[in-house]
Amino acid sequence: MIKRTHTCGELTKKNLKEEISLNGWISKSRDLGGLIFIDLRDRYGVTQIVFNEKLNKKEFEIAKKLGLEDVIGVNGQVISRPSEAINSKMVTGEIDVNVNKLCVYNESDNPPFDINDRFSASEEHRLRYRYLELRTKELQSNILIRDKALLATRKYFSKNNFIEIETPILMKSTPEGARDFLVPSRIHSGKFYALPQSPQTYKQLLMVSGFDKYFQIVKCFRDEDFRSDRQPEFTQIDIEMSFVDQDDITDMGTHFIQTLWKEILDVDLPDKFTILTYKEAMNTYGSDKPDLRFDMQLMNLKKYVINSDFDTFKNIINSDGLVKAVKVNNADGYSRKTIDELTKWLKDQYSVKGLAFFKCIDGEKLEGGISKFFNENIQSRMINDLGIKSGDIVFVIGDKPKIVLSALGALRLKIAHRENLVDENKWSPLWVVDFPLFDWNEDHKRWDSLHHPFTSPNFDDIKKLDDNPGDVRSLGYDIVMNGYEIGGGSIRIHNKDLQSKIFNLLNINDKEANEKFGFLMNAFKYGAPPHGGMAFGFDRLIMLLIGSKKIRDVIAFPKTTSAMSLMDDSPSKVDKKQLSELSLLLKEKNEKNV
RNA sequence: GGGGUGGUAGUUCAACUGGUUAGAGCACCUGCCUGUCACGCAGGAAGUUGCGGGUUCGAUCCCCGUCCAUCCCGCCA
Numbered sequence A: 001m002i003k004r005t006h007t008c009g010e011l012t013k014k015n016l017k018e019e020i021s022l023n024g025w026i027s028k029s030r031d032l033g034g035l036i037f038i039d040l041r042d043r044y045g046v047t048q049i050v051f052n053e054k055l056n057k058k059e060f061e062i063a064k065k066l067g068l069e070d071v072i073g074v075n076g077q078v079i080s081r082p083s084e085a086i087n088s089k090m091v092t093g094e095i096d097v098n099v100n101k102l103c104v105y106n107e108s109d110n111p112p113f114d115i116n117d118r119f120s121a122s123e124e125h126r127l128r129y130r131y132l133e134l135r136t137k138e139l140q141s142n143i144l145i146r147d148k149a150l151l152a153t154r155k156y157f158s159k160n161n162f163i164e165i166e167t168p169i170l171m172k173s174t175p176e177g178a179r180d181f182l183v184p185s186r187i188h189s190g191k192f193y194a195l196p197q198s199p200q201t202y203k204q205l206l207m208v209s210g211f212d213k214y215f216q217i218v219k220c221f222r223d224e225d226f227r228s229d230r231q232p233e234f235t236q237i238d239i240e241m242s243f244v245d246q247d248d249i250t251d252m253g254t255h256f257i258q259t260l261w262k263e264i265l266d267v268d269l270p271d272k273f274t275i276l277t278y279k280e281a282m283n284t285y286g287s288d289k290p291d292l293r294f295d296m297q298l299m300n301l302k303k304y305v306i307n308s309d310f311d312t313f314k315n316i317i318n319s320d321g322l323v324k325a326v327k328v329n330n331a332d333g334y335s336r337k338t339i340d341e342l343t344k345w346l347k348d349q350y351s352v353k354g355l356a357f358f359k360c361i362d363g364e365k366l367e368g369g370i371s372k373f374f375n376e377n378i379q380s381r382m383i384n385d386l387g388i389k390s391g392d393i394v395f396v397i398g399d400k401p402k403i404v405l406s407a408l409g410a411l412r413l414k415i416a417h418r419e420n421l422v423d424e425n426k427w428s429p430l431w432v433v434d435f436p437l438f439d440w441n442e443d444h445k446r447w448d449s450l451h452h453p454f455t456s457p458n459f460d461d462i463k464k465l466d467d468n469p470g471d472v473r474s475l476g477y478d479i480v481m482n483g484y485e486i487g488g489g490s491i492r493i494h495n496k497d498l499q500s501k502i503f504n505l506l507n508i509n510d511k512e513a514n515e516k517f518g519f520l521m522n523a524f525k526y527g528a529p530p531h532g533g534m535a536f537g538f539d540r541l542i543m544l545l546i547g548s549k550k551i552r553d554v555i556a557f558p559k560t561t562s563a564m565s566l567m568d569d570s571p572s573k574v575d576k577k578q579l580s581e582l583s584l585l586l587k588e589k590n591e592k593n594v
Numbered sequence B: 001g002g003g004g005u006g007g008u009a010g011u012u013c014a015a016c017u018g019g020u021u022a023g024a025g026c027a028c029c030u031g032c033c034u035g036u037c038a039c040g041c042a043g044g045a046a047g048u049u050g051c052g053g054g055u056u057c058g059a060u061c062c063c064c065g066u067c068c069a070u071c072c073c074g075c076c077a
Helices: A057-064 A123-128 A137-159 A200-208 A246-265 A278-285 A311-318 A336-350 A376-385 A401-418 A459-464 A496-505 A510-526 A538-546 A576-581
Strands: A019-031 A035-042 A045-052 A071-080 A095-106 A182-184 A192-194 A213-221 A233-242 A274-277 A322-328 A356-360 A392-399 A429-433 A438-441 A446-449 A476-481 A484-491 A531-537
Touching: A019 A045, A019 A095, A035 A057, A045 A057, A045 A071, A057 A095, A137 A213, A137 A246, A137 A538, A200 A213, A200 A233, A200 A510, A200 A531, A233 A246, A233 A538, A246 A429, A246 A476, A246 A484, A246 A531, A246 A538, A274 A278, A278 A401, A278 A429, A311 A322, A311 A392, A322 A401, A336 A401, A392 A401, A476 A531, A484 A538, A496 A510, A531 A538
Parallel strands: A045 A095, A274 A429
Antiparallel strands: A019 A035, A019 A071, A035 A045, A071 A095, A182 A192, A213 A233, A233 A531, A322 A392, A356 A392, A429 A476, A438 A446, A476 A484, A484 A531
């Protein structure tokens, strides 16, 4: 083997005449007859090496047979290029390496796609050959940034006196929250471990143990359906602290994100992040993770609707519904056809009954759509109050509050992207606080935790727990960046009686609570400090930092949206023997729906 | 679980309203070429049109089913 003296990204004119050695992959080759140029690549860069028939016939003949992605080592002399052949686009563009000795370590089959052009192949194809895709410039850079962020994270928490503690990967399954990935136990036949959805209970126990500042960079697993920003296994920065209140944790979270953005991007985020209550976020933006890079707030049309002639909307208002709207400054961009498409999308995806609209052409009165239901007086009040200008179109949805807010929230985003209202260079972090503690589950006619069952109610609302659980705010908080939820957490319950009361409200009786969370409840008998914490979605942070919308861009070996790994073809079948050891029997496929 | 888009040469794409021998770029192979860096020139090989069925004289194209990818809704304490 020829051991390298340099990497492929560092040789310059300073090294002229030096005898050096390089190792790398053949990224490109140009055979000019008696002269062969090869771009030799490693993760540091590219250096052009030259084989000259007249100077070194033997190595030249071997070089003639080299193909793309062969791995070689070369020994040679750094020479300067003729001035007309200098490549100013390359760091190493002023020199060549004139090869004396060539060693071929591994010849590559014809590569399934062009490593120099990541998008020369479909994503499916690239995922099959992920180890090759990881050779591309983009992914090398993404993985490097991920590494930098991991280091910056450990540095930050360590500096602030947090200690990293590992928690089990095989743990107890709890039916709360997301679906668990289960691991059958061989020794205890018929019993299962679960992979952690998060180390939630462990970190609370660590607080009881007195590790008052804990963090961990940890894999979590949730067996649900996936999206461009969600994978079955993902990495969290998990944090828990004792003797703190909500502000202590959000301050810490703010400072951590500021540090990360500064270290990775050299960007100064605001001193204080915007804080919105859940209600404000929902009512103003139709989302609990609003993208604040653009304004376009939802407008309430209630007071105009009740004085209009539009019975449908009036009835909605009278039966506790909502009528809200968004305003767009481009009426011309919304033809009948476009509006129909938007309507179909909202009907299909967000179960609205319709999308109403009106336009304003001359700045004085409303036209088209549902404008005829509003008399001149109301029209001019709306134009005035809502700042409607000529050329505006206003989209209106009336329905149950949940439907109106989620549909308009989605429409707001869709239109913003259509109209290029999103400043891609902007960072808009915010905290969303005062989440409701419970969410009414219509299917099961019961209250569910919105966050998780250990979340503390807001102390001011504890008296409402019995009569009006839907109105109880939690001490839960989410941190949002550019429309992505990048983290969240809560102050936890550290009192056995309050915890037991919450379990009861969640329809978990004492026996059940004891079976599922008895260990935690027991721990709370022995001096549990007030505590709280949060977790950041590490993959999403990296996604934002590299400017991608796909979580697969920041994970070395990601899964597809159907949770498969195309490269190693997992999940896969296992031997009957393995199943038998685990006391497992598989159902026939046609029994699937039994 | 539901909806949208896509699957054609190694790869990225094309192929009119269902019609004759399914084309092109890159990669690959052969030959030529001493300053290329998207090298150039000449030639060549390369196809189960995802899979299964149906309609038709005839299917890459239409229909049904299925698999895979991707985006979204539900879901994700």
